[in-house]
Amino acid sequence: MELNAKDVMNLRNETGLPMMACKAALIEAKGDIAAATELLRKQLKGKMDSKTDRASGEGRIAVSISSEAATIIELRTETDFTAKNEKFISAANRIAQAAIDCTSGDVPANAAITAIVDEMRISTGENARYARGHKLTQNPGSGSFGFYVHHDGKTGVLVQAEGSVSDETLRQVCMHIAAAVPRPKGITAADVPADVVDKERRFRIEQAMESGKPKEIAEKMVEGGMRKFFEEIALMEQPFVMDPTKKVKEVVGEKAKILAFFRWQVGETA
Numbered sequence: 001m002e003l004n005a006k007d008v009m010n011l012r013n014e015t016g017l018p019m020m021a022c023k024a025a026l027i028e029a030k031g032d033i034a035a036a037t038e039l040l041r042k043q044l045k046g047k048m049d050s051k052t053d054r055a056s057g058e059g060r061i062a063v064s065i066s067s068e069a070a071t072i073i074e075l076r077t078e079t080d081f082t083a084k085n086e087k088f089i090s091a092a093n094r095i096a097q098a099a100i101d102c103t104s105g106d107v108p109a110n111a112a113i114t115a116i117v118d119e120m121r122i123s124t125g126e127n128a129r130y131a132r133g134h135k136l137t138q139n140p141g142s143g144s145f146g147f148y149v150h151h152d153g154k155t156g157v158l159v160q161a162e163g164s165v166s167d168e169t170l171r172q173v174c175m176h177i178a179a180a181v182p183r184p185k186g187i188t189a190a191d192v193p194a195d196v197v198d199k200e201r202r203f204r205i206e207q208a209m210e211s212g213k214p215k216e217i218a219e220k221m222v223e224g225g226m227r228k229f230f231e232e233i234a235l236m237e238q239p240f241v242m243d244p245t246k247k248v249k250e251v252v253g254e255k256a257k258i259l260a261f262f263r264w265q266v267g268e269t270a
Contacts, residue, residue, distance in 0.1 A: 003031065011036055017044070017123065044122040058083040059131065059266040061156030063147040064096035070145040071099040071107065072158040072262050073133035075117070078126040083266075088128075089153065091120050099133045107133035136160050136260060143259065146170025148178055154266040163256035176241045176248060177263050182233055187258050189230035189237070200229050235261065 003026055011022040011033055017040060025043075029035035059076035060083055075092040082088055098112040109117070109130045120128035136145070136158070143162040148171055150156070157174040177184055186192035204225045208218035231237040235258065236249035243251075252258060 003027065007031065007033055011040075041118065041122055057267050060089060060092040060153035061149055061264050061266060062089075062092035062096040062153075063149060063156055063158050064093065064100055065145045065147060066100055067140050069100050069104075069135055069137045070147070070158055070160065071096050071102075071133060071135045072147075072156055072264060073099055073107070074131040074264055074266060075120075076129045076131045076266065077120065077124065082124050082126050082128075083153065085124070087123060088120060091116050091128075092153070095130065095133070099135055102133075102135055104135050104137045107135050132264075134158075134262060138162075144170060146174050148174035150178060156264050158262045159258060160260040161252070161256055161258050165252060165256035169251060169253075169256075172240075172242060173248060173252065173258070174261075176238070176251075177235065177261055179241050180235075180238055183263065184235035184238060184261070185233040187235050187261065189234045192230065192233060196233075197226075201226060204229075 003023060007026060008019060008023050011017075011026060012019055021040065022036070025036040025040045026033070029039055057076070058078060058080045059074060062073050062075065064071045073092065073096045075088070075095055077083055077088060094116050095113050098110070098116065099107045101112075102108075102110060107113075113130055113133075117128050117130050120126075138145075138160065143160060144165065144167070146159040146161065146167065146169075148157045155178050157177045159170055159174050159177070161170055185196055201222065204222045205218075208221045211218070211221075213221065236247065236252070238248050240246045240248050240251050
């Protein structure tokens with residue numbers, strides 16, 4: 001059959017696939033662009049499913065915010081070149097938006113998310129993979145969200161707060177969380193995971209015992225060291241990276257409270 005060159009080009013733009021593949025699909029679909037698109041996806045998805053063992057070490061963090069909810073997701077792929085592609089960036093943002101419709105907490109891949117990932121696999125030829133996602137919710141007007149995604153897309157932060165705090169302050173807190181060393185492990189000392197606290201306490205007890213100090217002095221050394229430890233890893237106690245003379249809690253202010261935060265980096269395992 002005779003094809004319209006414009007239809008072939010439109011199909012190429014839609015799928016990102018070579019002209020010859022688009023032409024062949026249009027011929028098989030008798031010129032029906034929608035049918036040709038579906039045909040290509042079925043054909044190439046089968047090929048991509050056989051390559052899912054390939055490492056996906058690059059990718060992007062994306063955040064989406066509405067009045068009632070906010071999501072943070074990680075989309076991975078094989079190469080940094082693809083991760084920087086506008087279509088991949090758009091796909092990550094679309095997944096974050098799709099996750100808004102999911103239930104609160106960790107977000108598994110639903111049909112909408114899977115479809116977007118499949119599009120990326122087909123158009124890039126790489127093993128694109130939805131790595132993880134999380135959704136936070138709030139009642140309208142009861143709080144606010146802040147976020148920051150680093151310019152390379154590899155580090156992203158989402159913060160939930162209540163009370164009187166400006167969007168700019170929340171953005172600065174997000175930037176602090178992204179840059180802070182050591183990385184904050186909890187909002188306050190009470191929020192630091194128990195396994196992290198236990199590990200640090202055991203380490204300090206061993207150090208104190210090896211020093212040969214009397215038990216009473218060793219215990220005081222450990223408790224003093226733990227207070228310092230919490231100041232280093234509890235978000236609200238950390239020196240603010242943009243003004244180390246202030247702590248984060250001073251920047252947030254007494255009229256606001258941080259309820260939750262997520263700091264995700266592409267490729268991390270936890």
